Amino acid sequence: MRAPDWLTARPIAHRGLHDRARGVLENMPAAIDAAVAGHFAIEVDIQLTADGEAMVHHDDTLGRLNDGSAKLLALTAAELKQVRFHDTAERMMTLGGLLDRVGGRVPLVIELKSHFDGDRKLATRLTQALAAYRGPVAAMSFDPDQVLALRQLAPKLPRGITAERRYDDAYWDKLPEAQRNPMLALRHGLRTRPHFVAYRVDDLPAPPPWIARNVFGCALLAWTVRTPDQRSRAARHADQMIFEGFVPEP
Template sequence: MRGSAPAWLTARPIAHRGLHNAAAGIIENTPSAVRAAVTANYGIEVDLQITADGEAMVFHDDALGRLTEGTAPLASQTAAALKSIPFKATADRMMTLGDLCDLVAGRVPLVLELKSRFDGDLRVAQRAAAVLASYAGPVAAMSFDPMLVHALRTLAPSLLRGIVAERHFEEAPGKPPGYSLALGLLLHAPWSRPLFVAYSVKDLPAPATALARLIGLPVLTWTVRSDADLTRARRYADQAIFEGIRP
């Protein structure tokens, strides 16, 4: 599992959910936030969720109510329905992964977080692998769920894959005792085989990230929101996933 991640992964700071600024009408995970990050030459981190008809959409929340005029669970909607639902504070519409790839067109790196309910559903990994097979730009996929990371080894062996973690997880329903502790310590890594780690900045330094760096796995850290966070990121990680500041 010794590291072999490309240099572009850590070459520049990564804008968390794009370079968003709600006060300026630039909302997270929207085309406007993506364009702003491209203009500023930052990498871009966004979230992917799977729809009722198997499409990967760029959106963070399980439900639509915080950011859009909808209220339903995202997973209950088709891609076409989601693209028709207005955001509350922007004229942008929700993107598919394909839309995102067309918009970025390889100009800056993409880091895609595959959202999971830890229920064994691999569809978001399957759809991401299918779409990214024809994408020529620098791109990585990551998830809190080691099952999705493991699945990407088979679905997209050449795709850069990573694990997202923090030291303290809530115990997951239906999982054995100690499962959440194992996630924080990355004890699944010999099986899931991540090629990089994205770890919570509030939990740095951490044994898991120290070991990762020792064996050559790059460490990203999230979410960097202050100068103090940035100082910690620079000491204990290889690059920052940031919002609300300009590193």
């Protein structure tokens, strides 16, 4: 199955159409509403809770955007729904709350955040929540095991791998080399069978996403586009951009 045309039809707002200067923070309800109003597709992140729910949030701990310092995995959905974003009255959403809010009006690209421990609870909860959803939606993850889980749990759901050329910055130090190596050069592709690749824009062009796009027919998204140079690079080498920090023509 190839990625559907709607996936690349319009720019994708990274974590919603957020603007901290206006008090609209990433992944919060107002950022979702702004993206819908602008007719942009929306990329969001989901994290697993202590009781198996999926929350719309990028970080696996509280603090950067909201009060507290606990890990999301240590709190229940009910507890996290009470967490407010800094300097706002808005609170964290569940995945179900996000789906109700968007209601199929624009495409969603949902990134599963992973602890790289083989746990499939988040992928399972995602597929459960999407069972009754009729809007355009795709899912992706940096973790090949999560993409494989999506392939097995929901084979008709458009799935993608989020990737970059190297995994050598501090964020990836937590992973042993044996886990990082299969992520390099999209080596897992024959196992995960992604329909699209979301690739770091500053790493384009590169052979692995070129092969995925031109040989295997995967759609190619460029993340995260913030500058005119990155926008030009995405236009040359990818099918669509995941953007933040400016408002393109939809």
